[in-house]
Amino acid sequence: MSATSTAAKHRAQPLSRAEKARLSEGKRAERRLGWLLCAPAAIVMVAVTAYPILYSVWLSLQRYDLKFPDDREFVGLSNYVTVLGNQYWWTAFGVTMLITVVTVVVELVLGMALALVMHRTLVGRGIVRTSALIPYGIVTVVAAFSWRYAWTPGTGYLANLFSDSAPLTERASSLAIIMLAEIWKTTPFMALLLMAGLALVPEDLLKAAAMDGATAWQRFTKVMLPVMKPAILVALLFRTLDAFRVFDNIYVLTAGANETSSVSMLAYNNLIKGLNLGIGSTMSVLIFLTVAIIAFVFVKLFGTAAPGSSEEGRR
Amino acid sequence: MADIVLDKVGKQYPDGTVAVRDVDLEIADGEFVILVGPSGCGKSTLLNMIAGLEDISSGELRIGGERMNEKAPRDRDIAMVFQSYALYPNMTVRENMAFPLRLAKLDKATIDEKVAEAAKVLELTELLERKPANLSGGQRQRVAMGRAIVRSPKAFLMDEPLSNLDAKLRVQMRTVVSRLQKRLGTTTVYVTHDQTEAMTLGDRVVVLRAGVVQQVGDPQTLYDHPANLFVAGFIGSPAMNFLSARALDGALRTALGDVPIGDRLRGMLERGEAPQEMILGVRPEHFEDAALVDEAARAKGREFEAPVELVESMGSDKYVYLTVEGERASSAELEELAADAGAADLPAGGANLVTRLSAESRVREGGPYKVWFNLEKIHLFDPSDGRNITLHEGRAAGIS
Ligand SMILES: Nc1ncnc2c1ncn2[C@@H]1O[C@H](COP(=O)(O)OP(=O)(O)O)[C@@H](O)[C@H]1O
Ligand SMILES: [Mg+2]
Numbered sequence: 167m168s169a170t171s172t173a174a175k176h177r178a179q180p181l182s183r184a185e186k187a188r189l190s191e192g193k194r195a196e197r198r199l200g201w202l203l204c205a206p207a208a209i210v211m212v213a214v215t216a217y218p219i220l221y222s223v224w225l226s227l228q229r230y231d232l233k234f235p236d237d238r239e240f241v242g243l244s245n246y247v248t249v250l251g252n253q254y255w256w257t258a259f260g261v262t263m264l265i266t267v268v269t270v271v272v273e274l275v276l277g278m279a280l281a282l283v284m285h286r287t288l289v290g291r292g293i294v295r296t297s298a299l300i301p302y303g304i305v306t307v308v309a310a311f312s313w314r315y316a317w318t319p320g321t322g323y324l325a326n327l328f329s330d331s332a333p334l335t336e337r338a339s340s341l342a343i344i345m346l347a348e349i350w351k352t353t354p355f356m357a358l359l360l361m362a363g364l365a366l367v368p369e370d371l372l373k374a375a376a377m378d379g380a381t382a383w384q385r386f387t388k389v390m391l392p393v394m395k396p397a398i399l400v401a402l403l404f405r406t407l408d409a410f411r412v413f414d415n416i417y418v419l420t421a422g423a424n425e426t427s428s429v430s431m432l433a434y435n436n437l438i439k440g441l442n443l444g445i446g447s448t449m450s451v452l453i454f455l456t457v458a459i460i461a462f463v464f465v466k467l468f469g470t471a472a473p474g475s476s477e478e479g480r481r
Numbered sequence: 482m483a484d485i486v487l488d489k490v491g492k493q494y495p496d497g498t499v500a501v502r503d504v505d506l507e508i509a510d511g512e513f514v515i516l517v518g519p520s521g522c523g524k525s526t527l528l529n530m531i532a533g534l535e536d537i538s539s540g541e542l543r544i545g546g547e548r549m550n551e552k553a554p555r556d557r558d559i560a561m562v563f564q565s566y567a568l569y570p571n572m573t574v575r576e577n578m579a580f581p582l583r584l585a586k587l588d589k590a591t592i593d594e595k596v597a598e599a600a601k602v603l604e605l606t607e608l609l610e611r612k613p614a615n616l617s618g619g620q621r622q623r624v625a626m627g628r629a630i631v632r633s634p635k636a637f638l639m640d641e642p643l644s645n646l647d648a649k650l651r652v653q654m655r656t657v658v659s660r661l662q663k664r665l666g667t668t669t670v671y672v673t674h675d676q677t678e679a680m681t682l683g684d685r686v687v688v689l690r691a692g693v694v695q696q697v698g699d700p701q702t703l704y705d706h707p708a709n710l711f712v713a714g715f716i717g718s719p720a721m722n723f724l725s726a727r728a729l730d731g732a733l734r735t736a737l738g739d740v741p742i743g744d745r746l747r748g749m750l751e752r753g754e755a756p757q758e759m760i761l762g763v764r765p766e767h768f769e770d771a772a773l774v775d776e777a778a779r780a781k782g783r784e785f786e787a788p789v790e791l792v793e794s795m796g797s798d799k800y801v802y803l804t805v806e807g808e809r810a811s812s813a814e815l816e817e818l819a820a821d822a823g824a825a826d827l828p829a830g831g832a833n834l835v836t837r838l839s840a841e842s843r844v845r846e847g848g849p850y851k852v853w854f855n856l857e858k859i860h861l862f863d864p865s866d867g868r869n870i871t872l873h874e875g876r877a878a879g880i881s
Contacts, residue, residue, distance in 0.1 A: 288495075368565065368567065370563045370564075370565045370567040371567050371569065373529075373532075373534050373561070373563070373567065374561065374563060374567035374569075374628075375569075375580075376533075376534065376553075376554040376555060377532060377534070377554050377555075377559070377560060377561040378555075378560075378580050378581035378584060378628070379555040379581055379584040379585055380555065380584055381555070384584065388569075388580075389569060392569070392570075392571035393569075393570060393571065395571075
């Protein structure tokens with residue numbers, strides 16, 4: 167706060183040419199230092215991610231099926247035409263979108279409620295926080311199996327509640343269960359991210375709003391949410407990107423039966439099971455592009471910034 | 482507008498801390514009352530209870546004659562200014578000031594009018610479209626005040642509103658606050674830990690210590706007739722000097738020499754209403770250069786000689802730090818005051834007496850010097866409970 171106000175003061179004064187030169191000199195040195203500090207991490211990241219990504223792009227431009235390795239051939243964008251013209255792809259895309267939107271929205275609401283509870287709890291804070299995080303600590307595949315058994319007719323305790331139904335054999339109920347498992351698992355993570363944002367809302371601000379005549383709901387919507395906005399956007403971005411790549415739960419619960427495949431599932435089926443490297447890679451690249459677009463929309467349109475860098479600080 | 486009555490109000494936090502104890506206070510309509518005391522004495526807690534931000538553990542709070550204990554802050558119709566200003570960072574100055582009015586569902590034209598008026602009073606008109614992050618401390622403070630005055634509440638509560646400003650701005654804003662309060666005539670409760678602010682601002686000052694009201698009165702009364710050691714030491718800068726004193730053979734033995742005891746005090750000593758061991762309190766300005774005291778005045782006081790440690794010339798007068806023999810007065814109150822002041826009032830070295838002499842004084846550092854002090858203005862305190870023994874029917878009577 168004080169840093170920005172001094173910065174504002176600096177800006178208000180007209181700078182002489184020499185001062186400007188000195189300033190930009192310092193700025194440049196600072197920028198160079200910034201790059202140098204980032205370099206090791208950036209290099210490792212490029213080495214680990216850039217190569218596979220580029221290789222996928224390269225593969226996606228070829229007809230390449232390991233079952234017919236002799237037919238390997240450069241085909242340009244025809245794999246993309248095949249995938250984008252395919253009904254299975256679009257079904258999976260729709261399923262993925264549905265799962266993403268529903269789970270992220272529900273997680274946001276539940277996560278916020280959980281965060282508020284954890285933030286307000288005075289007694290047994292540690293216990294409350296730890297127990298809330300348990301679902302996130304369990305390996306997804308393990309959790310998914312326990313969900314599957316729970317919903318298996320005859321042996322599962324949840325399936326028995328709804329007498330003789332087999333929910334994992336129908337599309338709507340399967341999707342619902344997949345989403346339930348996803349939400350159950352990641353809501354604590356959401357809550358944790360949001361709690362960090364809650365800690366940024368000064369207590370005085372809420373008191374001031376109460377004095378100004380705001381109800382509890384108005385304090386939440388008009389004061390808390392705007393102040394937390396950066397933290398909420400970061401949480402949403404993380405979760406959206408994560409949710410869009412949903413795989414484990416579907417793999418264990420339905421294995422993609424009854425049109426419950428996500429795009430990741432479809433890519434896996436083509437790539438690993440079908441051994442069709444060309445089509446599988448094309449799907450991977452398309453998933454990558456979608457995720458990039460989502461990230462771009464969040465960062466550019468909603469102004470999502472890294473946690474800690476305030477809106478003012480970025481100007 | 483309304484009066485505020487606190488009837489045996491107390492506060493115990495869930496962890497057992499008793500922050501405020503049985504406070505009785507009647508604040509008249511339009512009055513400007515200051516709550517003052519060292520950090521942690523329960524000022525904010527008391528203010529938050531009036532605001533409705535903290536529950537009242539015991540006693541009753543009435544505003545305008547109506548019981549308020551169970552009412553939510555929004556139903557009390559009072560405005561509050563916080564030390565941190567608590568401006569909404571996502572809103573412009575205009576939106577910040579309009580916020581309480583929008584919540585009160587006033588129509589747009591009325592809101593604009595009221596905001597414009599408040600902005601004019603506080604000279605914020607040019608800043609209306611700015612965000613709080615782009616304002617200076619003083620400007621933010623004024624916005625916080627503006628947000629409080631726009632809706633013409635029954636009362637203003639201010640919790641150390643000037644503490645985050647630098648010294649010069651603080652003095653300026655003090656007059657702004659004072660003028661604003663006079664102009665609006667709204668009942669105001671103002672919290673501060675700065676006794677200068679308390680003395681200069683309020684109609685009445687309430688001195689708090691550890692959640693207990695020590696004394697309530699106008700600034701001059703607190704200064705001239707402190708009810709106890711704590712008030713005497715807290716109000717006034719530089720602080721009152723405290724020395725130990727012992728009643729013996731009809732006189733008071735002190736480091737400043739023997740002081741005769743008057744009839745009233747002798748009576749009290751005989752009846753056991755005053756202890757033999759006491760604490761003598763003399764304010765710095767009740768000393769004078771002995772050479773400058775005329776015959777008539779000389780009889781009213783006593784002279785003594787002491788080595789001069791340090792002389793600070795202020796132009797209008799001189800602060801002279803002297804070293805006197807004898808043990809330092811000690812009591813729980815004095816220790817608390819010293820802790821609060823960070824013991825910064827005394828200069829380094831052995832000096833233990835701060836005096837304020839006329840500018841004409843020729844006092845020099847180093848050698849001993851003759852100083853006179855006014856016996857009519859001295860106070861005596863009981864070290865066990867801090868009570869001012871010289872107080873007679875609320876007025877300090879010296880050693881008469
Ligand atoms: N929420 C709380 N829980 C427990 N004790 C508190 C709480 N708030 C304040 N206190 C205690 O109550 C006392 C008075 O605090 P406060 O009213 O903030 O003092 P002041 O404003 O005069 O500095 C302090 O001893 C403080 O530690
Ligand atoms: Mg306080």
